[in-house]
Amino acid sequence: MTKPAPRVHRDLAWAIKQQAKRAGEQTPSVRGADWRLATVTAVGVDGTVTADDILCRRMETYTLPLVGDVIVITQSSSGNWLALGRTDPGTGTPWRAYTPAWTAATTNPSLGNGTITGRYTRLPGRTCVAAIRLVTGSTTTYGSGAYLFSVPLAAADDVVEYVGTARLTAGSTYIGQAFLGAGSSVMNVTFPAAATPATAANMSPTAPATLASGHILRLEITYQTA
Template sequence: MTLYTPLGGLPYPQPTDTANLPLHLQSLAEGIDGRTVLRYATAAERDATITTPATGMVAWLTSPGTLSYYTGSAWVAMGAWNTYTPVWTAETTNPAIGNGSLTGRYAIVGKTCHFTLLAQFGSTTTYGSGAYYFAYPVKAGAMGGYPQHRGVATSATGRGLITCQPTATSNATIYSLWGPGSTSSSALSQLGSGGLFGTAWANGNIVRIDGTYEVA
């Protein structure tokens, strides 16, 4: 009866097994295959070859020259900056970017995610209603004391520093925006469709955010 190594789960035959060296070597090779650093020319070749990737698989891509690993739902380039499209929602009615732009980039190193986001509002952007939320590029892990992400936003009244807070102490997928809600108070308010400094958002305004957090 075939047994398996305690750490890697690799198969090895027993004296009572049928003497079939090619079969036993094939079983061992197949067991090792998915645990090594796989090598492919491009992400397309990797995806065409590994149709059912396992969580934790690691692959080297000659172009663009990065290691990638499978999170269980997607391949992520380790240490390299990846693009993502942030999801923008609101408490009551969701906004829509229209002919504006909403872009983001992120890099994962170990269990740490660094991200940056830029929202540029256009003439057909609609602003929904209620407090605003943006999605993280990947799910957060333990957030401890709710780390703060920093940013800047503009309105017709001027430019203001803002801060962002994850919505949960663990497994957060979104974060909320806080900043100056009026020109007469230094208190931070939860920002949303009401705009910055009490002035509604408009064409040409921006929201720029960056931060770091622990991934799940």
């Protein structure tokens, strides 16, 4: 009849088994590929992100990463980490807030007690959709020269330019265009200078109307990001 192993032997065997299990869990070549969720804490300029202290190479489809993104990362059996992309927050495509810079060619305006709000979203193919709403206030000053408004992400320098829509409510309603040049991070706005012919002129403190408190400018543009 075989005698049971002494307790010290059983404890040693269990300890060795647990150590081997832990080593296997931590060794990619043993456990194989794996994936997990992680939160981005840093974005590199070389196509990488750091998520939960893990440096990962981004997939080409994971565009415009931001700190705070909850992403899927995966590790190969050789130990390399890959960032697959953002998870869906369950509320549709997320729109993010940004504060547009409102400047002018000669003298910059001052917002005062007016408000300026920007929102944007990112789509596949390095596509960005941005919207701006400017409401002037009683202490807003308007500067001088043609106006410029910043976009949240610079446009790609790929020869083509981008044209969006503009709507100014200033007593009457004026319909115009937003224009973003290749490689630019600011867009200008044009409205018809006269009803006939329908040529366009840059928006300024007095064109297409003299701005005053309570006037509202709305802009929207879709473009390829750098």
